[in-house]
Amino acid sequence: xxxxxxxxxxxxxxxxxxxxxxxxxxxxxxxxxxxxxxxxxxxxxxxxxxxxxxxxxxxxxxxxxxxxxxxxxxxxxxxxxxxxxxxxxxxxxxxxxxxxxxxxxxxxxxxxxxxxxxxxxxxxxxxxxxxxx
Amino acid sequence: xxxxxxxxxxxxxxxxxxxxxxxxxxxxxxxxxxxxxxxxxxxxxxxxxxxxxxxxxxxxxxxxxxxxxxxxxxxxxxxxxxxxxxxxxxxxxxxxxxxxxxxxxxxxxxxxxxxxxxxxxxxxxxxxxxxxxxxxxxxxxxxxxxxxxxxxxxxxxxxxxxxxxxxxxxxxxxxxxxxxxxxxxxxxxxxxxxxxxxxxxxxxxxxxxxxxxxxxxxxxxxxxxxxxxxxxxxxxxxxxxxxxxxxxxxxxxxxxxxxxxxxxxxxxxxxxxxxxxxxxxxxxxxxxxxxxxxxxxxxxxxxxxxxxxxxxxxxxxxxxxxxxxxxxxxxxxxxxxxxxxxxxxxxxxxxxxxxxxxxxxxxxxxxxxxxxxxxxxxxxxxxxxxxxxxxxxxxxxxxxxxxxxxx
Numbered sequence: 001x002x003x004x005x006x007x008x009x010x011x012x013x014x015x016x017x018x019x020x021x022x023x024x025x026x027x028x029x030x031x032x033x034x035x036x037x038x039x040x041x042x043x044x045x046x047x048x049x050x051x052x053x054x055x056x057x058x059x060x061x062x063x064x065x066x067x068x069x070x071x072x073x074x075x076x077x078x079x080x081x082x083x084x085x086x087x088x089x090x091x092x093x094x095x096x097x098x099x100x101x102x103x104x105x106x107x108x109x110x111x112x113x114x115x116x117x118x119x120x121x122x123x124x125x126x127x128x129x130x131x132x133x
Numbered sequence: 134x135x136x137x138x139x140x141x142x143x144x145x146x147x148x149x150x151x152x153x154x155x156x157x158x159x160x161x162x163x164x165x166x167x168x169x170x171x172x173x174x175x176x177x178x179x180x181x182x183x184x185x186x187x188x189x190x191x192x193x194x195x196x197x198x199x200x201x202x203x204x205x206x207x208x209x210x211x212x213x214x215x216x217x218x219x220x221x222x223x224x225x226x227x228x229x230x231x232x233x234x235x236x237x238x239x240x241x242x243x244x245x246x247x248x249x250x251x252x253x254x255x256x257x258x259x260x261x262x263x264x265x266x267x268x269x270x271x272x273x274x275x276x277x278x279x280x281x282x283x284x285x286x287x288x289x290x291x292x293x294x295x296x297x298x299x300x301x302x303x304x305x306x307x308x309x310x311x312x313x314x315x316x317x318x319x320x321x322x323x324x325x326x327x328x329x330x331x332x333x334x335x336x337x338x339x340x341x342x343x344x345x346x347x348x349x350x351x352x353x354x355x356x357x358x359x360x361x362x363x364x365x366x367x368x369x370x371x372x373x374x375x376x377x378x379x380x381x382x383x384x385x386x387x388x389x390x391x392x393x394x395x396x397x398x399x400x401x402x403x404x405x406x407x408x409x410x411x412x413x414x415x416x417x418x419x420x421x422x423x424x425x426x427x428x429x430x431x432x433x434x435x436x437x438x439x440x441x442x443x444x445x446x447x448x449x450x451x452x453x454x455x456x457x458x459x460x461x462x463x464x465x466x467x468x469x470x471x472x473x474x475x476x477x478x479x480x481x482x483x484x485x486x487x488x489x490x491x492x493x494x495x496x497x498x499x500x501x502x503x504x505x506x507x508x509x510x511x512x513x514x515x516x517x518x519x520x521x522x523x524x525x526x527x528x529x530x531x532x533x534x535x536x537x538x539x540x
Contacts, residue, residue, distance in 0.1 A: 003451070011451060017519055034537030035522060036482035038445055038471065042521040059521040063447040067519060112538075 003064055004098035010068035015075050018057040020044040025128060028121025030113040039066045039106065043113035045077060045085070047121050053077050053085055058113075065103040069093050069110040082118050137500040141456045145342075145435055145494030146291055146319060151387070152344035152495070158390040159346060162186065162383035172380045173371065183382045190389020197392045198317075198336060199327040200353050206372045207385055210350035211318035212242040214337030215285075217352050217376065218314045219246045221362030222283050222335060223255055226312070230280030231255045234273065237477040238262050239287050243316055247285075256280075264479050265428035266295035274305055283312045288326070289319035292474040292490055293427030294436025296324055303332030312360060318342060318350075322395030323403065323433040328353055334360045340384075344495060345391030349384035352376075406493050407434035409502050413491060416506030420513065422526070426475055426488060435493040440475075440484040443523040444516040449489060452512035456505055459490045483522075483532070 003011070019042075020027045026046050033040040039062030046055040056074040060067045072093055077085040093099070093107035142150075151159075162168045162183075172187045174180025191202040208214045223233060235247055237259045247257045258276045263269055268286060277284075284306050289296050299315055306313040314335040320326060321343045328336060339350035354360050354375065368377030414437055417423060422442035441449060446460035471485035480488075491505070517523040525532060 011448070014519060019524065031521065032538055035486070035532060036537070038447075038482075038486040040521055040537070042524075059519055059524060061443060061520040061522045062445050064451040066445075067448060 006097050007065055007068040007099070010071040010097070011064045014058075014067060014071040016055075016057050016071065016078075017059060019059065020046055020055065020057050025124055026121075028117040028119075028124070030116025030118075030120060032112040032116055033062070033066075033109050035061065038062060039109060041066065041070045041109055041113045043070060043073060043110075043117045045117045045121065047082065051082050053080055053082070062106065062109075063103070065097065065099055066106040066109060068097055069099075069106045070113065072096060073110045073114060077114060082121070085114055086118050088114055136498040137504055138496075138498075139455050139504075141501045141505060143491045143493060143497070143501070143505060144457045144459050145497075146294070146490065146492035147459060148341045148347065149344045149494055150496065151346055152391060152394060154394060155345055155387050155390045159383045159387040162386050168382060168386075170382070172382055173369070183380075186382055186386050186389075187380055190385045190392075193389040193393040193396070194338065194351055195353075197321055197326065197396045198338070198353060199329055201356065204328075204353050204356050206352045206354055206375045207380060208350045208352055208376055209348055210341070211240075211316065211337045211339035212350075214339070214350050214352040215240070215242040215314075215316055216246050217362065217365050218335040218337060218354075219243065219283065219285055220250065220365055221375070222312050222314065222360070223250050224363040225361050226282040227255075230278075230282045232258070232278050232281040233283045233285065234258045234260065234276050234281060235285045236260050236262060236268060236287065238266060238290055238292075238474045239285065240291055240316055240318065243285055243287070262477055265431070266290060266293050266426075266474075266478055267428060267431060268297055268302065270298065270301050270305060273302065277305075277309055277311065281309075281311050283314060285314040285316065287316040287319075289317070289324060289433050290427065290474065291319050292472060293438045293478070294319075294433045294492070295427040296320075296431045296433060298431075299331045299333065306334075307332040319433070321392060322399045323435065328355070335362070340388035340391050343391045343395050346384055346387040349381065349388045351388070402495060403434045406495075406497065409493050409497050409499065410434055410437055410491075412499065413437055413493070413502045413505060416502070417509060420510065424484060426478065426480065426484075435497075437491040437493075438475075438488060439491070440480065440488045441513050442484060442487055443520045443526055444487050444513055446486055446488055448516055449487075449509075449512055452515060453505075453508055456508055458492075460488065 022029045029044045031042045041060045044057045045053045048054050056077050058070040058074050060070040090107035090111040170179030170183035172183040191205045195202040312334045315333050316337045318339050334355045336353035341347040371377050424440040426438040475485040
């Protein structure tokens with residue numbers, strides 16, 4: 001199978017690889033997928049007090065398209081509010097990376113990772129608000 | 134020729150390049166000046182000459198497996214041979230019984246043929262191999278029933294290269310008067326085959342894994358005691374009625390020449406390939422979390438199947454863009470299932486997703502092996518730096534205890 005130039009670019013020069021402190025109250029972590037299925041994505045977002053994503057990091061176990069999808073997603077979410085990030089749809093990733101049909105699940109996984117990371121940070125903030133109240 | 138040919142070809146179990154000597158022999162059987170006749174033409178010299186060439190090729194193929202040339206039936210390849218052997222024997226013996234035994238790690242040409250027979254009302258037992266990929270002969274013996282008419286076990290596994298104890302299986306099936314079919318697509322030139330000593334009744338062969346052309350194969354059909362099969366392709370009654378169709382002289386000559394060369398050179402060639410394979414394994418085995426799949430001793434010289442834990446096979450191949458290998462991981466085959474062969478060995482999905490198959494051959498060099506070691510180490514390191522599973526492993530997390538959101 002031939003990969004698109006964009007997949008190869010993200011695969012060879014992945015953006016924002018790394019790890020943020022999962023225990024920090026400004027960090028939301030989303031881990032989706034399963035080793036048995038051949039892909040696991042960990043997406044982390046660092047959110048400022050205005051709800052804007054100021055940093056994002058990922059690590060992914062999976063095929064080239066899965067790695068490229070998560071790399072792209074870290075670029076897409078930076079600078080967005082949580083609401084804007086939550087509105088990102090997997091088809092935007094498919095179009096940007098020109099993923100073939102058999103790789104669409106990689107983009108779905110990336111969308112799930114964003115949702116999971118947002119959910120994590122929202123849960124943390126609600127918990128904090130509750131304990132403050 | 135440069136000793137380091139980039140991209141490096143390490144996928145000899147998928148197919149081999151045609152040997153120059155074979156290509157030359159084939160080219161001589163095509164044009165007006167060459168041996169182009171129809172081997173079935175009995176009325177002129179063109180036919181006779183073509184028939185002579187086919188006869189010589191038949192003898193070369195028969196010699197490598199210890200058979201009589203009359204026992205060789207030309208086919209289009211191992212897939213057709215497997216179909217002809219299994220369907221042909223099952224149908225012919227359907228009145229005696231409708232039970233077949235095979236192995237879970239067989240090639241799809243055997244497994245899917247068996248599935249088709251199941252749809253026709255046959256019963257098939259699919260044996261589990263041991264963790265090293267080999268058949269436990271007592272488990273095979275236990276699976277035999279009154280109505281078992283055929284056992285089909287491959288000689289050399291295409292993914293992990295392990296060699297089954299065909300002689301022991303043949304002794305068992307012969308004593309039980311059950312037909313024994315062997316898919317030997319991967320063995321010519323790599324492991325000795327002796328259809329008599331091994332009590333094989335039907336044996337599938339092909340040319341393109343032995344430096345011959347694609348599109349030609351053969352089925353060995355035992356004459357004493359006579360094995361009868363039902364034809365699957367009907368027509369002019371070629372190959373004693375077992376497989377009709379005009380014989381492709383150039384393809385057959387190519388297969389014959391490739392088997393002749395294999396017979397003459399296999400000993401020295403295997404020693405050379407084994408040394409290279411061991412060099413490759415030596416260069417990789419000290420890495421963390423690297424596992425060899427399949428038995429190391431009962432294995433053909435050219436095969437290494439390795440799982441690099443916490444790295445996904447397809448992305449690893451993507452990193453190895455200057456090296457042609459194959460992966461047991463899902464995505465390459467357009468299905469999302471990891472290698473069924475590795476799963477049958479009891480490897481977990483993770484390790485099955487993380488496997489690469491390196492297969493070396495006649496034209497492999499030390500320089501290519503050293504280049505491969507360097508590239509693989511670099512790629513695995515890079516991908517582990519990207520892998521959340523590697524992070525977790527390094528943090529001491531037991532991945533089996535994690536609740537994954539399977540999708």
